[in-house]
Amino acid sequence: MQQMENNETDIKKIKNKGLPDKLLLFDGVCNLCDRSVQFIIRHDPKAIFKFAALQSDYAQNILPQLLQQTINKNVQPELTSKNNLFSIIFIQHRKIYLRSTAILKVMQHLGFPWNLLTVSYILPRGIRDRLYDYIASHRYKWYGKKDSCMVPTPELKQRFMDANS
Numbered sequence: 001m002q003q004m005e006n007n008e009t010d011i012k013k014i015k016n017k018g019l020p021d022k023l024l025l026f027d028g029v030c031n032l033c034d035r036s037v038q039f040i041i042r043h044d045p046k047a048i049f050k051f052a053a054l055q056s057d058y059a060q061n062i063l064p065q066l067l068q069q070t071i072n073k074n075v076q077p078e079l080t081s082k083n084n085l086f087s088i089i090f091i092q093h094r095k096i097y098l099r100s101t102a103i104l105k106v107m108q109h110l111g112f113p114w115n116l117l118t119v120s121y122i123l124p125r126g127i128r129d130r131l132y133d134y135i136a137s138h139r140y141k142w143y144g145k146k147d148s149c150m151v152p153t154p155e156l157k158q159r160f161m162d163a164n165s
Helices: 002-017 031-042 057-070 099-110 114-122 125-143
Strands: 022-026 050-053 089-092 095-098
Touching (some): 022 099, 050 057, 099 125
Parallel strands (some): 022 050
Antiparallel strands (some): 022 089, 089 095
């Protein structure tokens, strides 16, 4: 009975947090992803981005709802299987961006000189995503993997949707 009450409380907390305008979901145990989040935080002085690890309860609770509302499963089948969900996901105003497009959308908001990377949009998405997939499939070998997701510092806690409140 106690376990059920705790689950209901956790779900209420997640629903109360809502969905921020700019949310980046990332692999919380990946060192490359962790460094990327730290980079974004350093270059986002207005704190417009919020973050959550894909492994977090928050992400696991919002993704099914967002997928039902906004994704055509025939176009992006990688989002329909937890086994295939290794992509960075950027959600802006309830619209979902994946892989290379997600990275470029984030860079666009970081300002000069990082927004210059958006010139990469001239490459077809298929080429950009193949490069992204290659790096993503080797990220643990090249950059390593942690046993658990990072715990944000008290100063950054409000930027992480999955941080304990």
